Structures are given as structure tokens and as C-alpha cells.
Amino acid sequence: MRKPVLVGTAALAILAMAACTEKPGDTASGGPIAVKATDDSCEVSATKTKAGTVTFKVSNKGTKVTEFYVYGKGDRVMSEVENITPGLTRKLIVELPAGKYQTACKPGMVGDGIRGKFTVTGKSEKLDADANVKQAVKDYEKYVSQQADSLVTKTKEFTDAVKAKKIDKAKELFPVARTYWERIEPVAEKFGDLDPKLDGRADDHPKREKDPQFTGFHRLEYDLWKKKDLSDSAKYAKQLNDGVQEVAKRAKSEKVAPLDLANGAKGLLDEVATMKITGEEDRYSHTDLWDFAANLEGSQAAIAALRPVIDDRDPKLGKQLDDLFSKAKKELAKYAEGDGYRGWDKLSKDDLKKLSDAINALGEPVSKVAGLVSKGK
Template identity: 35%
Template sequence: MPEIARLDRDRRRVAAVVVAILIGLGDPRPALSLEQPDSPRPARPSRPVAPELAAALAAYRTYVIAQADAFVRETARFVAAIQAGQLAEARRLYAPARAPYERIEPVAALFPELIKRLDVRSDEFELRERDPAFVGFHRLEMALFTHGTTEGLGEVAERLATETVTLRDRIVALAIPPARAVGAASALIEGIAATKISGEEERYSRTDLWDFQANIEGSKVVFTLLRPLLADRDFVARVERSYKRVEDLLARYRSPDGGFQSYDNLTARDRNALKGPITLLAEDLSTLRGRLGLD
């Protein structure tokens, strides 16, 4: 098939994806243009983007809002189990509750003060695990998986549920900067390679592979929406092969219930086998903004 015809076909496909997403999820409320969401300063005007890129970005924003909604719902289920004193159920729901957030983490990171209450590990606080400011998911993770109890977690759990609603509402009101949206594809993968592969993220629950899978899913959504706009088909094919390789590696550690094995089951060799392909994928995806004229 001639290259121009192939590009036209792909553009029609992404337009169909955009329409399907918008019809399926509903048209979100108008967004506010925010450069730094935690800052009162007004945003600088952003330069216009090409219509096809704008359509892909609109579809991505709708996806992000859908994930933010799912984050609220899944966290509410997790919190309800804690409040009911159901330790085993709370443990089971911990990783699924985090997955929607992990898919859109680079967008959520636009609200750093909020994320500090949702998803920061104890290392960031002066008194570490004993610090009163250490709250959110990882505080609950520690109690559930290390201390083996739901006792005394009601207030922290309820606050977490409230914060997820706040995050969802802020995301709905947010016009995601184009460079941030495109950069999410690489940022999600870079996060795995830079810090998560060490196992420090889910140090109590050892559910790290759930996070990896969600990060890859969120990254792949961005790439899939942008793929028709990329003229270098060799690059596209290479990235697609890299995604498949990483997904196939992760599939080795699936558990019978559809989840993942404990990260403790992976040897140093297993982790290195993951890190290589993940790093290569991140490097390729880091060029997306330049390829689309957003650097």
C-alpha cells in the first residue's frame, strides 16, 4: 500500500477511535486552561496544534477522565473493605484500586500537593513511617500488608477516598498541556525503569507488577492515538515490537486469578530481563514530542 494511502487510512482510524471514545464516555465538562494546577498564576497562552493532533489529545483527555472516575470507584471499594475490617478483601483490592491512577500518573502529577497526600512513600518525610504526614495509599499498604490489620485506619482511608474525588474534579477542570499528554507515553515507562524496577514503590504489598502493567497500558493508549500522525513507519513498528516484548515478559508472571505474582518471586536476573526492554522502549518514546513538533 502506498505510504500516503496508509497514512490516510490510519488518520481515519484514529478519528473513528476519537468519536467512539467520546460517544462511549460522554462529553466532559469544559476544561480550564492551567499551566501549573497548584499555582494561582494564570497560564501562558499555548500555541495552536494541528487539528489531527488536537483530536488525538481530546481523545486522550477523555481517557484520562474515565480513568480518574475509575480511580474514585475502585478506591471507594478498597476503603469500604478497610472500614468493614475485611483484611483479606482490602489486600485483594489494593492493587486494582491503584491501577487507574497508575495509567494516568503523569497527568495526576500536575497536582503535586494533592499527590503528596495520595501516593508518596515514607522516604519523603522527616520521621519516615512514623511521620503523621505519611498518609495515603502507602500508609494503608503498610498497615494491611506489614502489620496485618485494618485497625485504626478509618480516618486515613476516608481521607484517601475524599482525595481521589478531589483529584478527579481537578482533572475534569484541566486542559492537559499537549507536551504533557504526549510526554506521558515515555514518562510512564521511564518511571518503571528509573525507580519502580527496584521494587521500592510497593515495598509492603509487593504488587509492583500490577503498577508496571497499568503504566504500560496508559503509555500504550497515548502511542496508539498518536500512531497515525507519525510518518516514520519503521519507528512505529519498532515501538510496537517493544511494547509486545515488554507485555510478553510481564505475562510470564501472571497469576491464575488474572493478577500478578508477588514481586519477591522475581530474581535479580528476572528484573534485569525486564529493565532492558523497558529502557529501550522509554528511549524511543522520549522522541515523540520532537517528532510531533512539541519540543
């Protein structure tokens, strides 16, 4: 996913706040809160609502791909919806207890965003009061913890190869380590300070590949495949290794909300179908199909955890999701090679379209899951 730039200037922050239309006293009526996002504004139709499940309906009226975030105290990401292309409308359903928040649109999917204040009042019954929902959260948290532990192990193997200047070995291990990151990316993204450091792109920095703030997986990917020189890579390897250890630590303490599972499952699929399918993620190595597979697996794991909830509230949907996940994985399997996948650059436009279509077919039924979770019994 495209990551926000780490540091924004005070002036930009002030302008961003000013650009967001805020209507003090404008309280949501109970229906979706409309958000009109443009290239330089973020108009939120209500700035106050009652505690509980809140739905935002985000329409991109600008010319750039945008994102919409809800931030809690300390810029904690409560939830977000990404890859909203011009002309598209997307829903975000999030569970919010009483408190002070900020909404943010991010045109171009970079920066701190065009922010506005958002207040939630009162009390509501927590979604995980339902036994099936509570168990789903517990099962998914266990999955995240296991994947995070494997991320630490495999990243160390990768960074050890980088430090030893074993280029071929490091290339072999790069997509393996990323697999565990990509499976839990929705949770990892909640650690806003770590996410851009570990998985940011060169375009997120003024000097691109020459920028010292360009770090993480993609920095080492650049060194391996483009520079073909690891003489200056040890420090970035250490930063990456330290960073994923912190991710694993936080993953064990971070509490996952029920809607995080549903929104995360949808977000992973959207990321593949709208951004990664273009090859922009692993642009130096072209190991994108490894990421596709991991995103599909991560999405399916979240849905699997929620399956008792889905089967209880809409049995037909569960069977439809099983079928569509199976079809998407079969389409991806066509490009398997050895223990991995063919390079993205080896696929034709027709190949990529078929793959994108198979993943897109999952989008609409997966988007229904958040509504099922939020409506309760």
C-alpha cells in the same frame, strides 16, 4: 514516582532560590537550554526565552537522583522529567505560552526544589492547531476521564473493605485500585497538592511510617501488610477516598497539552525501569508488577492517541513502538498469576533484568515522540 514533601520551610525556600544560578537578561538562542543539576545547585543557562516549544537539556552532575520541573502560576506543574540518575542527561520538551514561570531541580527527588525565575515572552502558534494533534488530545482526555471514574469506584471498594477491617479483602483490592491511578499518573501529578497525599512514600516524611503526614495508598499498604492492624486506618481510608474523588473532578477540567502525552508516556516507562524495578514503590505488599502493567498500559494509551501524528510524521516509528510494546507486555505476562501478577519478591535478579531491559528498549523510541509533536508539519 517519588513525590515532593508537602511543606517546606521559608528558610529552605530562600536558600533554594539563592542556590539557583540566575542570569537576568540571558535569553535562549533557540537551541536547548542547558541545565546543570548538582546536589545543591541548579544552573539554568538562560532565564528568558520566546513563547512556543522550549527544550531543556538537563545533566545530573551530582550524586543523587534528581528531577527537573517547570512550574507555572500557583505551582502548577507545566512539565517535568524525573529519575535523572547521576551522570545522566535527559531532555524535556514543553510548550510554554508567554508568562512567568519557575524552574526547579530536586536532588533526591524530594522537597520544593532549587528554584529559579524563568520568563517567556511573545506569541506562538499552538501545537494543537494541527487537526491530528487536537484529536489526539481530545482522545487522551477522554481516556483519562474514564480511568479517573474507575479510580473512584475501585478506590471506594478498597477503602470500604479497610473501614470494615476486612484485611484479606482489602489486600485483594489494593493493587486493583492502584491500577487506575498508575495509568493516569502523569496527569494526576499535575495536582501537586494531591499527589503526595495520595501516593507519597514513608521516606518523604521525617518520622517515616510514624509520621501523621504519611497518608494515601502506601499508608494503608503499610497498615495492611506490616502492621496487620486496621484499627487506626479508617481516617486514612476516608482521606484517600476523598482525594481520588478530587482527582477525578480535576481530571475532567484539566486541559492536557499535546506534549503532556509524549512526556507522560516516557515518564511512566522511566519510572518503571529506574525506580519501580527495585521494588521501592510497593515495598510492603510487593504488588509492584500490577503497577508495571498499569504504567505500560498508560504509556501505550498516550502513544495510541498520538498515533495519527506519529504515522503522519514518521511511519516507521509507529511500527517500531508497536513491536516494542508487544515485547514488553509479553515479558511481563510471564509473571501473571490468576487475575494479577506474582509478587515482586518472587522474581529473581535475572527476571527483573529481563523485564527492565524490555521496558528500557522502549525508552529511546518513545523519547522521539515529543520531538515529532513539537516540530509540526
